[in-house]
Amino acid sequence: MKTKYPFIPTLSIILIIMTGCKSDNTEYDKMVEFGQNYTYAWNSKVPEKMASFYAEDGTLTVNNGTPAVGRKQLAETAKSYMDAFPDLELTMDSLTQGIGTYRYYWTFKGTNSGPNGTGNKVDYSGFEEWTMNDKGLVQKSIGTYDAAEYEKQLNGN
Secondary structure, three states, X not given: OOOOOOOHHHHHHHHHXXXXXXXXXXXXXXXXXXXXXXXXXXXXXXXXXXHOOEEEEEEEEEOOOOOEEHHHHHHHHHHHHHHHOOOOEEEEEEEXXXXXXXEEEEEEEEEOOOXXXXXXXXXXXXXXXXXXXXXXXXXXXXXXXXXXXXXXXXXXX
């Protein structure tokens, strides 16, 4: 039997597929928003805002260094960057989803004009790999960036 509108069944299938894909991305979409808000918290220059994205006992380890554990230490870590780079500008480059983790890719720009600063500008990128807790907060973050490139820019070499 011929129908007057033969494209209707195809259109219906496409809509069902699109709707299904959209609902599958809900968790990812929430994490993208989380990443954007985390970026805004860094740019607010209020260290406690950044720390609030972590669990009370959350951790941040950068380049295999000593981890910051708990919101107080996390805020102190953020403050050290905010003080050293009063004009810091963090941007979220992308967010990818792994198995039980998310990678938050970022770019950090700023002038080291804080106390004992070099006066040099930096522009470098890296990522944090997040493991989330059941409340939707970062339980564990492993941060990575090219420390040699950062030092080169910081010292003006």
